[in-house]
Amino acid sequence: MTTPDPALYRPCVGVMLVNAASHAFVGKRIDNKEGDFWQMPQGGVDEGENPDDAVLRELWEETGAQARHVEVVDRLPRELFYELPDELKGKLWGGKFVGQRQTWYLARFTGGDADIDLEAHEPPEFCEWKWIEPRLLPELIVPFKREVYRTIVEGFAGLV
Known part of the structure; x- marks a missing residue:
């Protein structure tokens, strides 16, 4: 498998945030009118920003969770890529x-x-949130991100 050209893909961080019961945080996006889809916190890395800093910023912006309430455990060893469906290409970013x-x-x-x-943080990304079993994550995300979510769940399975 060849690695896609990174210049064509927006740099982003994401976080599987788990609670004491080993359940993962998911939020329902405010801007998704197409279905009942939920996702983990994620967002773009600002120009010159370190991903380790970006993940805490994005987590705070999307969940309000402050760094003092978060212990970063691990990071997947490689970037995960996903491509937008044709109907969204050219409309985002x-x-x-x-x-x-x-980077997860x-x-x-x-x-x-x-x-x-x-x-x-204004504007909010999510209108609702809940804790779920990590194995359910790929079923709740928009279809074009499912393979990425499967990889995340598998990658962190022994640590959750």
Whole structure:
């Protein structure tokens, strides 16, 4: 398998945030009107930003979880790529990218549910959130990201 050209894919981080019960955080995106899809926190890496810093920033922006409530456990050894479906290409990220290349982290949430605040950052990404068993993650994500989610679940299985 050949690696896609990284320049065509938006640099991104994502985090599988797990609680004391080993359940993963998922949020329902505000902007997805096409179905009942849920995803883990993820987002772009800013120009010049280190992915290790970006993951904590994105986690706070999307969940309100502060760094003091998060223990980063591990990171997958390679970036994961996904391509947008044809109907979305050219519409997202100013049409500059065909998909995303993602660095995925596993983190333990040491706070309580009251420390989750979907409106900590404007505009919010999620309208609802819940904790689920990690094995269910690929079933809840939009179809074009399912293979990435399978890889994440498998990659962190022994650590969750």
